[in-house]
Structures are given as structure tokens and as C-alpha cells.
Amino acid sequence: MSQQNFTKAWNRTRRALAASGMVLLAACTSAVQASPYVMFRDPQCGCCEEWAKHVHAGLEHEVETREDRPMAEVKAELGVPDALASCHTMRVDGYIIEGHVPAREIARLLEERPAEVTGLAVAGMPLGSPGMEVGGRVQPYQVIAFGPEGSSVWASYPESAS
Template identity: 45%
Template sequence: MMVRRSFLAAGLAAVALPLPALAAALPRLQVWREENCGCCVGWVDHMRAAGFPIEDNVVRSVAAARRRLGTPSDLLSCHAGLVGGYALEGHVPAAAVTRLLAERPAGIRGLAVPGMPVGSPGMEIPGEAPDIYDVLAFDARGGRLVFMRFRGGTSV
């Protein structure tokens, strides 16, 4: 009996979900970005590769979307997003977004990576050492906390 359970568990662990099944498990990610931003396209590609279905909105200015999302002006980067009811700003790694969606911490309005840290998703620069940067969680009252810390695309 024990051998059979171990064999079954090992077999199930070896099965990987195909990308369409994984994408169906994640909510749609709406993105607002300007047309000529290459790093925004890189971030969208990163999120798509992580299994998020993407609604890519190319706009003249991201400002209106940020106002609707309630993104604080001191946390801005180059693109905005909305997923599962949470605002996203900048080069937030998929690992931070999936953690947010799994945990759904009370009071959090969204996640942001201010600026454009080298090595963050979409900001990979060949030959450049990746920055260490924080993914900040923000709330509706102006509160901030470090949600996760990354070096490039890896959590530290």
C-alpha cells in the first residue's frame, strides 16, 4: 500500500500543468502602457510567461489609469496594471503578484516597484549587475511596507 501511494504521489508531482490550464487559474491582468516603452513590453512578456492572461492597453498617457487605481505619485514607474482587484505599478515580479493573490492581505490596495531597477522584469540589461530593490505594498491611507525584496528577478 505504501509503495503504491509513493508511486502515485511521485507520478502526480511529475505532471506539469500545461500553460493554458495555468493561465485559466490566474486572473486577467489589465496593463496600461505607452506605445514606445520597450521595458513595458518586457514586463508584459514576463507576466504572460508566468501564466497571466493579459489585456494590453496602449495609451497616450498612463495618468488616467493611475488615478483610477489610486496609485500614489511617489511610487510611479512607467506602466500600471490591475489584477484581482489590486493595482500594480512598475516592474513588479510575477512572484510578488502571485503571492499577493494567494495571501490577499487585508488593507493592501496594490504593489509598486518605483523607478526602474536594473534586472527587474523588463529591465534586464546584458552585462549590468542586477539591483536589489523592494516591492512595496501600499494602502488607501498612504501606508507603505516592504512586501518582498528582489535582486533582479530573484527573491532575496
């Protein structure tokens, strides 16, 4: 195969892979957007709305700010383990999402529907997670699946982190 033919074939392959990636991303976003959700947040927290934009770009959602009681009470009521707490909590289609969980992980949860999982969490507020983008800085973090039987790593970010 000549260099010119190889280059043409390689470019076609790259375009096909890029298109496949776009279709997959659209499917993940659509799965999350199709599910109604309620987000609970502290009115003083600025990153919560940025995360909501990441999860449901332009979609209507219900946000409950908690001025009448502490977020810790809301989290306890919803079953969020103390060790996994972050700034905001979301209830979606029977699951609890705590903190800066990427949209694609929520879509995966809603697609797979593991019976032993109550929800997903990103503990704390790691830089580079959705809603916490600060000048390109990224801290490795894990998405944790939790439920009555305990917790386990659902995904690691950046993807090469373990």
C-alpha cells in the same frame, strides 16, 4: 557513512530540492496566469511587453496604450501613489500592480489577499527587475505594498538586499 554513500544521498537531496523548486515556480506562475488582467502602458515604452511576457508567458491579455491621455492620469485614477510610479500599470483581480513587480510577488498577493493592500509597486525602472534585464546588471530594489493605510516593504531584490 562512506564518502560514496554520502555523495549519492547528497545528489538525491539536491534533485528533490530542485524538483520542489520547479513545482513552486509553476504554482506561482499558474496563480498569476489564472487571473485576467489589463495592462496600461505608454506606446513609446519598450520594457512593458517584456515585463508582460515575464508575468503571463504566452497568455492572452488586454493591453491599453494611452495615447488619448497621460499615464499619470491613469495612475491617479487607479490610486497609484506618485512616489511609487513606474512606466506601466496593471489591474488584476481587484489589485493594482505598478511597474516591474516580479510574477511570484503578484502570485503571493493573489494567494494571501491582504485586505489592507490595494496593490504592489516597484518604483522607477531598476536594472535587473523583470523586463529591465540589461547585460546581467542588477540594482537592488524593493516591492512595496500600498493601500489606504500607507505602504510597507513586501519584498526586497536581490533577496539579500534590504
